[in-house]
Amino acid sequence: MVSERSLAVLRAIVQDYVASREPVGSKSIVERHSFGVSAATIRNDMALLEEEELIAAPHTSSGRIPTDKGYRVFVDQLTDVRPLTPAQRHAIETFLGESSDLDELLARTVRLISQLTKQLAVVQYPSFASARVRHVELVSLAPTRVLCVLISDSGQVEQRLAELDAPVDDETLADLRGRLNELAGGRTMAEAAEALMGDIEGLDRRHAAVAHTLAATLAEQARVQRHDRLVVAGAANLVRTEQDFAGSILGVIEAIEEQVVLLKLFGEMASDEHAVAVRIGRENASFGLAETSIVSSAFEIPGRDVSRLGIVGPTRMDYSHSMAAVRAVARYLSRTLGEH
Numbered sequence: 001m002v003s004e005r006s007l008a009v010l011r012a013i014v015q016d017y018v019a020s021r022e023p024v025g026s027k028s029i030v031e032r033h034s035f036g037v038s039a040a041t042i043r044n045d046m047a048l049l050e051e052e053e054l055i056a057a058p059h060t061s062s063g064r065i066p067t068d069k070g071y072r073v074f075v076d077q078l079t080d081v082r083p084l085t086p087a088q089r090h091a092i093e094t095f096l097g098e099s100s101d102l103d104e105l106l107a108r109t110v111r112l113i114s115q116l117t118k119q120l121a122v123v124q125y126p127s128f129a130s131a132r133v134r135h136v137e138l139v140s141l142a143p144t145r146v147l148c149v150l151i152s153d154s155g156q157v158e159q160r161l162a163e164l165d166a167p168v169d170d171e172t173l174a175d176l177r178g179r180l181n182e183l184a185g186g187r188t189m190a191e192a193a194e195a196l197m198g199d200i201e202g203l204d205r206r207h208a209a210v211a212h213t214l215a216a217t218l219a220e221q222a223r224v225q226r227h228d229r230l231v232v233a234g235a236a237n238l239v240r241t242e243q244d245f246a247g248s249i250l251g252v253i254e255a256i257e258e259q260v261v262l263l264k265l266f267g268e269m270a271s272d273e274h275a276v277a278v279r280i281g282r283e284n285a286s287f288g289l290a291e292t293s294i295v296s297s298a299f300e301i302p303g304r305d306v307s308r309l310g311i312v313g314p315t316r317m318d319y320s321h322s323m324a325a326v327r328a329v330a331r332y333l334s335r336t337l338g339e340h
Contacts, residue, residue: 002052006045007077010054014066014074018318023063068281068315075278075319082320084328092332102155106231109309109329114234116325119313122262125229126307131156133184133192136218138177143167148214150221155337158221168210176211180218193222230259244314245291255288256312266308269296276323281315295322297330301337
């Protein structure tokens with residue numbers, strides 16, 4: 001059984017190792033932390049921690065580093081996640097508040113998380129399949145060229161160019177816009193796609209070909225499955241931490257490029273009392289990420305599937321700060337997307 005003081009020693013080792021990347025010895029713990037005991041006593045505590053496989057000696061030096069199990073105990077023992085500063089929270093609201101649509105919002109989100117944590121950041125698109133069509137817009141760019149815009153109630157915008165076999169005037173386009181909105185509006189994406197591929201009643205035969213082209217284009221947009229997609233930023237951060245990995249980071253990069261791996265991993269992560277989930281080292285071995293830690297949090301749009309965002313990095317990371325940053329951004333996203 002590990003004593004409270006030994007757990008405090010473990011916390012000191014984790015914090016010092018994360019800050020310095022150097023193995024931590026009993027003398028440095030006494031100098032940097034106020035334990036009120038001798039270095040010999042700290043060495044005894046470290047021996048107990050090593051017996052419990054919470055710390056290990058990377059080589060013959062007297063210093064120790066945390067193991068995956070040690071990081072897990074450290075994270076589980078966190079009684080409070082260090083909050084972000086008011087300046088950091090203001091930066092989140094300012095930077096993300098400038099987004100004009102969901103695509104830009106999520107692109108800005110991963111860039112921001114990457115900057116806040118100095119790790120590789122990922123965000124999962126909210127489910128598009130379960131969203132409903134809010135509005136269909138047709139924009140004439142030329143007599144035979146129309147921009148089809150499909151807007152969902154979750155804020156996603158799909159745009160696609162339709163090339164027509166015959167010119168269409170503004171009056172006809174306005175009529176088709178109304179009819180297509182009647183067909184698709186309020187339906188789920190799957191329902192809208194099916195409806196748009198059916199017959200449009202009462203349509204002037206002269207416009208049948210144009211209507212079919214526009215409806216087919218919108219139907220294809222409605223079939224896009226955006227929830228099976230991740231946005232990634234900060235790969236350079238991962239490269240900069242290469243020395244924290246025992247082998248090559250190529251395997252890690254390949255696993256991340258296989259987005260289905262991270263999507264499946266996200267699906268298995270459950271948030272704790274801090275509203276974040278943390279998977280450490282060997283806990284990710286089955287996903288080919290045994291040397292990484294993943295910190296994630298959920299965000300959602302009311303009535304839609306829950307999505308996740310998070311970071312991927314080496315096990316040597318500032319867990320408290322990373323958890324706070326990921327949680328804060330996820331809460332902002334939920335609040336913003338809920339309002340729209």
